[in-house]
Amino acid sequence: MTPRAHRVVSRRGETADTWTLALEPLPGEELPLFAPGQFGMLYAFGVGEIPISVSGASTALDPLRCTVRSVGSVSAALCATAPGDVVGLRGPFGSRWPLAEATAGDVVIVAGGLGLAPLRPAIHHVLAHRNEYGRVIVCYGGRSADELLFMSELEVWRGRFDLDIDVIVDIAGPDWHGKVGVVTKLVELAAFDPDRTFALLCGPEVMLRFGALTLRKRGVPVERCYISMERNMHCAIAQCGHCQFGPKFICREGPVQRYDEVEPWLKIGEL
Amino acid sequence: MQSIEQTLAATRMFRNLTREQLAALARLGEEVEYADGSRLMIEGEPADWFFVIREGFVALQTDAPSGAITIETLHNGDSVGWSWLFEPYLTHFDARSRGATQAIRFDAATLRVRCAEDRELGYELMRSFASVIVERLQATRLQLLDVYGRATVS
Ligand SMILES: Cc1cc2nc3c(=O)[nH]c(=O)nc-3n(C[C@H](O)[C@H](O)[C@H](O)COP(=O)(O)OP(=O)(O)OC[C@H]3O[C@@H](n4cnc5c(N)ncnc54)[C@H](O)[C@@H]3O)c2cc1C
Numbered sequence: 001m002t003p004r005a006h007r008v009v010s011r012r013g014e015t016a017d018t019w020t021l022a023l024e025p026l027p028g029e030e031l032p033l034f035a036p037g038q039f040g041m042l043y044a045f046g047v048g049e050i051p052i053s054v055s056g057a058s059t060a061l062d063p064l065r066c067t068v069r070s071v072g073s074v075s076a077a078l079c080a081t082a083p084g085d086v087v088g089l090r091g092p093f094g095s096r097w098p099l100a101e102a103t104a105g106d107v108v109i110v111a112g113g114l115g116l117a118p119l120r121p122a123i124h125h126v127l128a129h130r131n132e133y134g135r136v137i138v139c140y141g142g143r144s145a146d147e148l149l150f151m152s153e154l155e156v157w158r159g160r161f162d163l164d165i166d167v168i169v170d171i172a173g174p175d176w177h178g179k180v181g182v183v184t185k186l187v188e189l190a191a192f193d194p195d196r197t198f199a200l201l202c203g204p205e206v207m208l209r210f211g212a213l214t215l216r217k218r219g220v221p222v223e224r225c226y227i228s229m230e231r232n233m234h235c236a237i238a239q240c241g242h243c244q245f246g247p248k249f250i251c252r253e254g255p256v257q258r259y260d261e262v263e264p265w266l267k268i269g270e271l
Numbered sequence: 272m273q274s275i276e277q278t279l280a281a282t283r284m285f286r287n288l289t290r291e292q293l294a295a296l297a298r299l300g301e302e303v304e305y306a307d308g309s310r311l312m313i314e315g316e317p318a319d320w321f322f323v324i325r326e327g328f329v330a331l332q333t334d335a336p337s338g339a340i341t342i343e344t345l346h347n348g349d350s351v352g353w354s355w356l357f358e359p360y361l362t363h364f365d366a367r368s369r370g371a372t373q374a375i376r377f378d379a380a381t382l383r384v385r386c387a388e389d390r391e392l393g394y395e396l397m398r399s400f401a402s403v404i405v406e407r408l409q410a411t412r413l414q415l416l417d418v419y420g421r422a423t424v425s
Contacts, residue, residue: 170414174338182413
């Protein structure tokens with residue numbers, strides 16, 4: 001699969017090192033359809049290609065978006081693109097959030113830091129099909145207020161009556177008037193019915209483990225906890241083995257996986 | 272509004288207390304209200320009280336040159352203060368109400384005497400506070416672990 005050329009239509013700074021790019025296929029290229037949870041291989045021409053989850057799933061309301069943290073050469077090149085620049089995109093790849101399975105019950109979304117990006121299309125989907133779900137709860141944690149994504153959208157979500165969203169940070173100065181502590185605390189405080197809840201989690205692996213543990217303590221069966229695993233990968237077509245995780249290839253079976261199916265390997269560093 | 276006893280019974284920390292013990296504890300509590308910004312406890316001052324939050328939001332804070340740093344926030348059903356349990360009974364952090372807060376306040380000296388007289392109640396209260404202290408320790412460890420750390424991108 002060769003990368004298809006996309007134009008960067010806008011670039012928004014989320015935090016000091018994280019940018020959201022809105023992309024549009026060049027004329028003649030098809031608009032790729034990404035389901036919430038899926039990722040694309042984003043190519044900075046002449047530098048390289050990396051997996052990036054979509055943070056806006058090209059719906060009627062939202063263009064295709066990717067939120068990228070600058071951590072190395074390719075992500076830095078992508079973050080430095082300007083509107084009008086062209087990047088390559090392969091995809092969609094990977095599994096999706098279990099939004100069809102979750103209907104009729106409560107949905108608890110637990111995100112840490114950059115982990116809100118792959119969950120954003122899932123939140124949009126649930127809000128667009130609001131009648132199909134019970135309570136919808138978003139628990140979002142970050143290291144500090146400066147490291148939270150989508151601030152203006154968080155405010156809009158907070159104003160809705162059909163969504164319980166709460167944000168918590170690890171470290172807070174005088175300007176922060178919200179909750180302080182770890183995101184698991186929001187899971188403890190949230191009101192949902194564990195017997196009919198699906199939980200979707202994305203964030204660093206330590207957070208995923210403790211998030212799932214807290215959900216389990218609250219009575220959510222582990223088979224209804226799904227995580228997005230974003231370990232290092234390369235080819236995205238289950239050939240190179242870069243992202244092999246136990247018996248699974250994250251690019252093929254992941255990134256979204258049922259927690260009980262990956263739990264045994266989560267405590268092992270890069271496999 | 273719930274009675275003090277009902278409020279205490281609904282908290283996780285006092286779930287192991289018998290009805291009699293809850294009633295005994297409730298008799299020592301008084302209902303209090305704090306306006307936004309008022310301090311329930313002051314760092315370094317005698318730990319004369321502990322609180323159970325009924326409705327509201329309390330920030331545990333310490334002062335830094337840049338202003339007050341919030342270490343943790345506490346919410347409905349949480350207890351505020353455990354320095355009253357151990358000598359020298361001095362408060363470690365400021366506890367400040369964020370918005371209006373309704374709480375149940377307990378007089379520490381009376382409670383200590385009561386626990387010495389009624390060892391079973393004293394033991395159960397110690398267990399309740401130990402569980403809170405362990406939970407807060409785990410939460411602090413997670414904060415130290417920096418669970419959103421950069422090493423694992425996402
Ligand atoms: C399915 C999937 C979805 C992803 N979605 C996003 C996203 O939406 N936004 C985003 O910013 N990033 C995302 N990532 C991570 C992103 O792919 C990496 O940050 C990127 O590959 C780094 O490439 P680089 O050339 O910029 O840095 P490199 O020079 O390759 O790496 C810089 C540093 O980051 C480490 N690193 C690289 N990739 C990973 C990884 N996956 N996990 C942990 N450490 C890593 C390297 O070991 C190195 O220390 C995702 C990864 C996967 C597998």
